[in-house]
Amino acid sequence: MKNNSRSVQPPADNRKISIPPYSPSHSDLYSLVFCNFPALMRKAGNGFSSKNEPDRSEHLNFIIQSCSNLSAQIACPCCHKNMVKYFRVKGDHLVPCCSNPKCSSRCSNGLYPLSFEVLGHQDFQESDKQKQLKQLFKNLLGLPENPEPEKIYYALKKNVLA
Numbered sequence: 001m002k003n004n005s006r007s008v009q010p011p012a013d014n015r016k017i018s019i020p021p022y023s024p025s026h027s028d029l030y031s032l033v034f035c036n037f038p039a040l041m042r043k044a045g046n047g048f049s050s051k052n053e054p055d056r057s058e059h060l061n062f063i064i065q066s067c068s069n070l071s072a073q074i075a076c077p078c079c080h081k082n083m084v085k086y087f088r089v090k091g092d093h094l095v096p097c098c099s100n101p102k103c104s105s106r107c108s109n110g111l112y113p114l115s116f117e118v119l120g121h122q123d124f125q126e127s128d129k130q131k132q133l134k135q136l137f138k139n140l141l142g143l144p145e146n147p148e149p150e151k152i153y154y155a156l157k158k159n160v161l162a
Contacts, residue, residue, distance in 0.1 A: 017062060019161075033067065037117075066159060067115065068117055070137065070140055071159055082099065084096040085098055085113070086112060087114065088104075094136050114137075114140065119134075
């Protein structure tokens with residue numbers, strides 16, 4: 001893969017993700033996934049944990065870890081062989097891409113991992129880019145336009161187990 005200064009490094013794949021059972025009392029955390037993911041990252045970065053609410057910490061960790069490395073079960077639109085692992089910016093569009101060097105070499109603007117963490121990247125601060133990126137993630141997770149928190153939980157769980 002071409003090293004591009006604008007690219008974001010993908011997270012490590014080798015971590016185990018603990019999947020807590022869904023709880024409506026934590027639906028506010030799941031609602032933040034698409035409306036303000038950077039706020040979730042700040043909560044996690046600030047060492048959010050509560051002795052009174054260990055279950056809440058477990059849900060926050062599940063969300064952060066599962067959103068850090070999405071797996072897409074769609075073929076790369078460039079080679080039609082490998083599964084999508086990244087996306088690239090092509091003009092005003094976000095295009096899914098695999099790790100095949102022939103496909104990734106077409107990415108003059110850099111490759112980005114399928115990770116919600118990219119929402120905090122400087123290249124995606126414009127609201128139009130944020131909307132496109134959120135829509136790409138919703139499509140990859142098989143979610144509707146305005147998903148309920150419970151649907152987000154089950155989509156993330158399915159993605160982790162894929």
